[in-house]
Amino acid sequence: MSGLQFNLxxxxxxxxxxxxxxxIFAIFAFATCGGYSGHTSIKVSCSxxxxxxxxxxxxYPFRLNTVLFKDLDSKKCNGTWTPTHxxxxxxxxxxxxxxxxxxxxxxxxxxxxLYVGYLHLYRGAxxxxxxxxxxxxxxxxxxxxxxxxxxxALTDIKISTGPEMVSEIHFCLTPPNSCLFxxxxxxxxxxxxxxxxxxxxxxxxGNAWFVYKETHLHSPPDAPAPGGAPAPAGM
Numbered sequence: 432m433s434g435l436q437f438n439l440x441x442x443x444x445x446x447x448x449x450x451x452x453x454x455i456f457a458i459f460a461f462a463t464c465g466g467y468s469g470h471t472s473i474k475v476s477c478s479x480x481x482x483x484x485x486x487x488x489x490x491y492p493f494r495l496n497t498v499l500f501k502d503l504d505s506k507k508c509n510g511t512w513t514p515t516h517x518x519x520x521x522x523x524x525x526x527x528x529x530x531x532x533x534x535x536x537x538x539x540x541x542x543x544x545l546y547v548g549y550l551h552l553y554r555g556a557x558x559x560x561x562x563x564x565x566x567x568x569x570x571x572x573x574x575x576x577x578x579x580x581x582x583x584a585l586t587d588i589k590i591s592t593g594p595e596m597v598s599e600i601h602f603c604l605t606p607p608n609s610c611l612f613x614x615x616x617x618x619x620x621x622x623x624x625x626x627x628x629x630x631x632x633x634x635x636x637g638n639a640w641f642v643y644k645e646t647h648l649h650s651p652p653d654a655p656a657p658g659g660a661p662a663p664a665g666m
Contacts (some may be wrong), residue, residue: 441546446645449638450546454539456631461532463624464525464581469616471517471592473500473600475548477508477608484613487592492522493584495591505644511602512540519591524584528577528628535570535631553645559644570634578628579624585621 441447449524468490474482480503487500495517503512553559590596594612597603603610631649 435548436551437548437549438550441550442543443630445638445641447543447546449634451643453621453631453634453638454536456544456627456634457536457539458534460624460627460631461529461536462507463620463627464532465529467491467618467620469592469618471596471615472613473597473603474611474613475503475508475512475602475608476610477511479509480507482611483507486613487517489517489592490543492525493520493588494522495519495588505535508602508608511605511608513602515600515602518558518596519587521584521588524577524580528581528624531573531577532628532631535574537564539571544596545571558644561647564642564646567639571632571639574628574632574635578632582625583629585618585625589618 442451468488470486470488471488472484472486474484476482483503485500485503487498489495489498498517500515500517502514505512545559553563592615597610597612600610602608
């Protein structure tokens with residue numbers, strides 16, 4: 432029969448149980464990165480102003496070069512403050528990581544439906560396990576690539592929004608103006624997203640073995656031939 436045959440048994444096996452974990456961790460990956468928003472600030476001083484705080488709000492997809500600091504009152508500092516952006520565009524790495532995590536989330540849902548409802552087709556046809564195995568290997572590689580790229584981008588984001596950014600602001604380098612770094616929002620959730628990305632890599636690499644066992648490439652041990660002669664008795 433080729434129709435739906437609902438069976439929760441596969442969820443108790445490593446093949447299905449790990450897929451559930453992959454589904455959950457994919458949600459955490461795109462949620463912790465894609466849902467982030469924060470701000471950074473500097474304190475500017477000049478001949479007639481002392482420690483005026485200017486903030487810049489930023490978030491996913493981290494196109495920092497489009498983010499402006501709040502303008503300083505034109506009556507202060509002799510109007511020397513000009514519209515100033517943060518530095519850097521890290522959207523490609525961030526969007527790659529989040530988009531890939533969403534696709535993994537969707538694939539895990541489709542795979543779980545196949546395992547739970549159509550396991551008889553999955554194990555009865557040689558092609559489906561092989562396709563699953565190839566996809567698993569590709570996803571494992573892409574988790575490595577996307578998470579590594581996002582980890583590097585996050586490091587650069589911290590530099591672009593941290594104390595180092597003061598040295599890149601023209602106003603701050605023009606005497607008698609001066610600037611001090613103010614504060615930046617915690618990036619704990621972004622750190623978590625990188626950790627989850629590497630955990631996903633480990634999960635998918637480990638799951639590759641269990642998917643491989645479903646393919647025709649993994650041959651079960653040879654069974655003893657029926658009717659074989661019994662081993663000779665000891666003397």
